[in-house]
Amino acid sequence: MKGVAITGMGIISSIGNSVEENYISLIENKIGISRIENIPTVHADVIKVGEIKKTNEELVAELQLPENNNFSRTAMIGTLAAKQAVENAGITSINEFRTGLISATSVGGMDMTERHYYDYFEKPELVKYITCHDGGDVAEKIAEELGLKGMVTTISTACSSAANSIMLGARLIKTGKLDRVIVGGADALAKFTINGFKTLMILSDDYNKPFDNTRKGLNLGEAAAFLVLESDEIVAKQNKKVLARVSGYGNANDAFHQTASSENGEGAYLAMKKAFEVSGLKPSQIDYINVHGTATPNNDLSEGRALLRIYENEKVPDFSSTKPYTGHTLAAAAAIEAVYSVLAIQNNVVYPNLNFEIPMEEFDLTPQTTLKNKTIEHVLSNSFGFGGNCSTLIFSKS
Amino acid sequence: MSKKTYINGVGCISTQKTFDTVFLEEAVVNHNENVLAIVPPAYKEYISPAASRRMAKGVKNGIVASALAMKDANVENVDAIITGTGLGCIEDSEKFLKSILDNNEEFLTPTSFIQSTHNTVGAQIALLQQCKGYNFTYVNGAVSFESALLDAKMQIEENEANSILVGGVDENGDYTTSLFKLAGRIKKENDLPSNVLNANSTGVVYGEGASFFVLENEKKDSTYAEILDVEIKNSLEENEVEEALILFLKSNHLEITDLDAVVLGFDGNSDSDSYYRNLSENAFVKTPQLYYKHLSGAYDTASAFALWMASKILKTQEIPEIIKVNSVVKPTYNTILLYNQLNGKNHSFTLLSK
Numbered sequence: 001m002k003g004v005a006i007t008g009m010g011i012i013s014s015i016g017n018s019v020e021e022n023y024i025s026l027i028e029n030k031i032g033i034s035r036i037e038n039i040p041t042v043h044a045d046v047i048k049v050g051e052i053k054k055t056n057e058e059l060v061a062e063l064q065l066p067e068n069n070n071f072s073r074t075a076m077i078g079t080l081a082a083k084q085a086v087e088n089a090g091i092t093s094i095n096e097f098r099t100g101l102i103s104a105t106s107v108g109g110m111d112m113t114e115r116h117y118y119d120y121f122e123k124p125e126l127v128k129y130i131t132c133h134d135g136g137d138v139a140e141k142i143a144e145e146l147g148l149k150g151m152v153t154t155i156s157t158a159c160s161s162a163a164n165s166i167m168l169g170a171r172l173i174k175t176g177k178l179d180r181v182i183v184g185g186a187d188a189l190a191k192f193t194i195n196g197f198k199t200l201m202i203l204s205d206d207y208n209k210p211f212d213n214t215r216k217g218l219n220l221g222e223a224a225a226f227l228v229l230e231s232d233e234i235v236a237k238q239n240k241k242v243l244a245r246v247s248g249y250g251n252a253n254d255a256f257h258q259t260a261s262s263e264n265g266e267g268a269y270l271a272m273k274k275a276f277e278v279s280g281l282k283p284s285q286i287d288y289i290n291v292h293g294t295a296t297p298n299n300d301l302s303e304g305r306a307l308l309r310i311y312e313n314e315k316v317p318d319f320s321s322t323k324p325y326t327g328h329t330l331a332a333a334a335a336i337e338a339v340y341s342v343l344a345i346q347n348n349v350v351y352p353n354l355n356f357e358i359p360m361e362e363f364d365l366t367p368q369t370t371l372k373n374k375t376i377e378h379v380l381s382n383s384f385g386f387g388g389n390c391s392t393l394i395f396s397k398s
Numbered sequence: 399m400s401k402k403t404y405i406n407g408v409g410c411i412s413t414q415k416t417f418d419t420v421f422l423e424e425a426v427v428n429h430n431e432n433v434l435a436i437v438p439p440a441y442k443e444y445i446s447p448a449a450s451r452r453m454a455k456g457v458k459n460g461i462v463a464s465a466l467a468m469k470d471a472n473v474e475n476v477d478a479i480i481t482g483t484g485l486g487c488i489e490d491s492e493k494f495l496k497s498i499l500d501n502n503e504e505f506l507t508p509t510s511f512i513q514s515t516h517n518t519v520g521a522q523i524a525l526l527q528q529c530k531g532y533n534f535t536y537v538n539g540a541v542s543f544e545s546a547l548l549d550a551k552m553q554i555e556e557n558e559a560n561s562i563l564v565g566g567v568d569e570n571g572d573y574t575t576s577l578f579k580l581a582g583r584i585k586k587e588n589d590l591p592s593n594v595l596n597a598n599s600t601g602v603v604y605g606e607g608a609s610f611f612v613l614e615n616e617k618k619d620s621t622y623a624e625i626l627d628v629e630i631k632n633s634l635e636e637n638e639v640e641e642a643l644i645l646f647l648k649s650n651h652l653e654i655t656d657l658d659a660v661v662l663g664f665d666g667n668s669d670s671d672s673y674y675r676n677l678s679e680n681a682f683v684k685t686p687q688l689y690y691k692h693l694s695g696a697y698d699t700a701s702a703f704a705l706w707m708a709s710k711i712l713k714t715q716e717i718p719e720i721i722k723v724n725s726v727v728k729p730t731y732n733t734i735l736l737y738n739q740l741n742g743k744n745h746s747f748t749l750l751s752k
Contacts, residue, residue: 042503101632105537106515107491114495120580130581133574135486135516135537140743143632152632153545154538156486156516164534168549175552192491195498196511253479253524253533259512270530386512387521389533 003245003279003396004170005235008089008228010081010184011339013326014050014221018084022336023343026351027371031325033207033219038073039111041191043198046205049189050221050327052077063145070128072109074224075141078186081224081335082142085182089228090240097179097234100151102169103139103226104161104185106331108132111190138186151178156331158385159294160251161185162225163334163393167249169229179234184226184335193330194220200259202296208328209355210293210321211300211367218294221327225335227342244342247378248281248394250274259386260298265306267390268292268382272310275380275392283310285378286317286394288350290337291367292382293321294328303382304365318368320353334383334391341379341395348376400555405622405750407471407612409463410706411436413605413695417466421710422718427692429591432584433575434605434695452509453522454489456569459608460519461526464563471612471620477559478532479520480550481567482542484698486516486535488571496573519567519608532559540663540740541630542566543609543702544748548628554615565610566702575604585666594666594692595723602665605695609702611709622709623734626650626749634745636673640681643737646747658731659686659711661704662723663738665696670741677737678723686731687723701738705748708734712752 011018014032015025025032032050036043054062059076060069071079082101086094109132116126131137139154151172155164162185169183187193197203197220204217235242252274254267261267276283292303307316322340329336344350353367379395410416413434414425428434436459441450444462453461460481468474494510515521517535524533532553536545543566553559578584582601585592589599613625627650634642647653660682662674678687688711694703711717711731736748 108537110491110495114498117495117499120577127581130577131583134484134539136484136539136542136744139538140632149631149633151630152538153536153541153630156535156537157520157533158515158517168534171552171556175556177548177552191498191503192495192511195503195506196494196508196514199506199508199511251532251534253521253530255524255528255530258518258521258525259508267530385517386515387517387533387535388524389517389521 003247004173004229005232005242006227006244006246006342007230007240007242008085009339009342010084010088011225011336012052012077012080013223013336014052015325019339025325026340027349029354031354033327039189039191041194043194047203048207048219050219051189052222070132071141072112072132073188074109074111074186075138077188077224078103078138079142079145081184082146082182082226085226085228086146094146094148098150099148100172100178100181101139101143101148102165102181102183103142103154104165104331105135105138105154105156106158106161106187107190107192108135109137110192111188114191157389158387159330159333160383160385160389160391161331163383163391164251166246166338166393167251167391170246170249173229173231180230182226182228185332186224187222187330187332189220189222204295207355208295208324210295210323210353211360211365212356213358213360215295215297215300217296219327221329223326223329223332223336225332225339227338242398244345245396245398246393247396248275248279250278250392252390254388254390256388261302261384265302267388268303268306268384269309271390271392275394279394281378281394284314286380287376288344288379289317289319290341290379290381291319291321292384293323295323301362304363308363316365318350318372320351320367322351324354337381338393341381344379345376345395345397349373401557401615403551403554403613403625404617405611405625405709406614406618406620407467408622408706408709409466409470410609410703411439411459411463412607412703413437414693421714422720425693425720432587432590432603433570434603436606454487454513454569456487456567457519457522460565460567461523463608463610464523464565467610467612473561473612475527476529476561476563478553478562479524479529480534480546480562480564481520482536482546482699483516483519483567484539484542485568486537487514487518488574489569490514492571492573539698540738540744541746543699544628544630544746548630550613551625551628554613561612561614563610564613565608566699567608568606568697568699570604570606592666594664594689597666597668597671600667600669602667602696605697605700607694607703609706623712623750623752626751629747631745633743636676639673640677643747650749654681657685657733657735658728659688659734661688661708661734661736663691663701664689665691673739684726686726686728688721689723690721704736708736708750712750
């Protein structure tokens with residue numbers, strides 16, 4: 001199976017404001033984990049985060065938004081990434097073909113809601129932010145900025161959200177419902193999620209160490225990334241450069257617990273299995289796995305076991321988590337990791353799993369810890385979320 | 399050839415008595431309130447009291463509506479669960495956010511955070527049924543439910559699933575409701591009584607509810623309707639709707655005159671109800687027109703209530719007086735179109751046939 005063409009990418013994360021900047025950080029081990037600056041929180045001295053070092057004011061200026069705008073931070077970083085992707089794909093007339101936008105979010109415009117929650121009744125000038133709480137607001141804002149009139153929707157399946165938006169986009173192209181679709185996700189840091197993960201006791205006070213025996217938890221991050229998927233007809237007609245292809249996807253539910261993954265990684269296993277079925281590839285054909293690898297004790301154990309089940313008696317390919325660079329960017333995670341997967345294919349590299357020291361005692365799995373150059377034909381990328389939502393994407397060289 | 403999609407079971411919890419009833423025979427129109435609450439079912443018949451205490455009402459309503467739909471379709475399990483919700487579990491979101499703000503980020507417990515994620519309803523249904531299949535949650539305003547419906551239809555067409563539970567669910571949260579009043583999204587008390595068909599003020603009367611459907615790839619005794627097509631358009635100008643609609647029908651080899659009824663999303667908001675009025679007074683003058691938000695209230699996934707209504711009509715061939723916009727009738731009801739939008743955005747067309 002050939003897969004759906006990716007013709008453009010855009011990204012903003014704590015390791016860079018463009019695809020190029022992100023790639024340089026990845027290969028030069030430049031991490032984006034630091035102390036939080038843009039949100040006042042009592043946990044500021046305890047937690048480390050993957051924060052984009054731009055204030056909201058700077059983002060407003062960069063996007064040239066009018067003073068009376070009601071963009072949440074999430075909408076602003078989402079718009080930046082989506083605009084880059086559209087430009088990268090060389091799209092000049094957005095509604096020329098049947099074009100859609102599928103975004104992903106965890107908490108919508110929560111960053112504004114939590115900032116102004118009790119002030120709305122006293123300060124009329126803030127009332128404009130009430131409607132930006134909606135899950136769909138980010139996608140609507142991006143669509144408006146792009147002038148896109150067609151299908152727009154948003155997926156929210158916690159930390160697997162953007163994987164599902166990419167999956168839906170690929171299916172919409174494959175079934176011929178759309179000719180072109182911009183897929184991805186955005187999530188800004190918020191007190192809401194910081195405190196949520198804090199109460200679940202899965203935030204690390206140190207740099208996150210995926211798949212390490214002493215891992216203590218995750219660092220939250222913020223990011224946005226979008227990819228442009230196009231039908232083969234348009235690619236041929238416009239003689240477009242194909243960056244890589246979405247060749248497989250699988251979605252399953254762990255049906256185990258609202259926030260914890262099952263012991264044997266059932267959902268993760270099923271998602272990967274389905275992705276292989278869709279792609280027609282064998283597990284041994286995968287050259288690099290960009291694991292979900294959040295560095296929580298539960299995720300890495302469950303994901304590791306699922307990988308061992310998929311690979312049975314075979315060797316698990318080179319794998320790494322890029323979350324030591326960016327933190328866990330929740331609903332955007334699968335989108336930024338899709339960009340990293342495509343870059344791995346384009347540049348024939350496996351990124352290092354930073355901060356790794358000691359293999360986990362439960363199994364014999366060691367991630368790739370240094371940058372490795374090798375031919376990459378196929379990359380598998382995992383993303384799992386609360387609610388048992390498990391998703392796998394496979395990207396292939398065009 | 400791609401498989402057809404049938405609605406084989408329905409379940410509806412709404413601001414009307416839509417369970418334990420035949421079809422809206424006990425429905426009442428409430429003109430005097432700006433926020434309507436659901437008529438609660440007997441939760442204990444579906445959920446253990448211990449589990450019930452921990453669950454937000456949206457989750458409970460979703461569980462009951464999905465159980466009703468599955469019983470109606472006579473199925474014990476499904477291959478996939480796809481949910482649409484505009485605001486998600488807003489009560490738990492409010493609870494967690496307030497405790498963060500009130501206690502300066504200290505002394506928090508995770509329960510309300512865990513239950514606040516938008517995918518909680520879909521996840522809880524999967525957990526209860528041990529359904530390990532495809533599980534998506536859409537959160538895009540008034541097309542949240544239609545996104546789920548479109549996805550489900552694609553799954554069946556492409557042979558990715560044989561049976562799917564698809565639903566729309568939203569709950570009202572007190573503080574969010576007060577914010578919506580402040581922002582003008584909900585009608586002001588001074589502007590009551592409301593009139594959904596002849597909008598006399600801005601804002602809408604808010605409602606809440608959960609409507610679930612079992613979609614399958616085969617026709618059964620319990621079949622209500624076939625879903626012919628679903629289309630979502632983010633933005634259309636008022637003068638573009640009719641053309642878009644005609645194109646949509648044309649792609650399904652139909653014309654306006656082929657429609658036996660049209661369900662319009664009239665919501666009583668004078669800012670945008672011209673989208674419906676234009677169609678009502680022109681393109682659909684000779685078509686039986688129906689409406690529903692005077693019964694269900696307006697909320698992001700209210701259009702799932704409309705699908706429940708249209709499904710019932712196709713199966714029973716009866717149209718309750720209380721939902722009629724005009725007096726046009728047809729001898730039989732075979733093809734129904736649903737059109738909904740929200741403030742000029744989130745347009746959706748859903749086409750059903752008997």
